[in-house]
Amino acid sequence: MNTATLTWTVVCPLSRLDPGRGVAALIDDVQVAVFRTADDLFAIDNWDPVAHAYVLSRGIVGSRGGVPTVASPLHKQVYDLRTGDCLDLPGTAVRRHEVRCQDGLVEVRLR
Structure with a gap:
């Protein structure tokens, strides 16, 4: 089993996002893009x-129908931040990773 799937990696303090x-x-x-919404x-x-x-990571964060999203800064395709699915091009997606805040630190675990 890949150990990366078991390990949480500290990205930064929550206050930096x-x-x-x-x-x-x-x-x-x-390369992982980490987003903080409200x-x-x-x-x-x-x-x-x-x-x-x-x-x-440089995309425009927003929502579509209550779904948290990011729009690519280049061609503006919109991705569901919960699933990684592209809302504009069915069948296109990005991989989603687990993320949490522990003791004020943002941690990511690769999938």
Whole structure:
């Protein structure tokens, strides 16, 4: 079994994440985009499968029909932060990762 799936990695203190913005983190050679919304934390791959670039952490955080989303900064496809599914292109998705806050620190576990 891959040990990365068992390990939580500290990304940053929660206070360093601004609500409505994303940050990029490198975890075990995987670029991850971490987002803080008004209500929750989310982590997805930073790779935009449409633009073929590591840019999702720079996307526009919002919502569509109550679903927390991020829009790619390049081609504006919108991804569901809960599932990683692209809401504009069925069948397109990014990998979602587990994220939590422990003792004021944001931690991510790769899937």
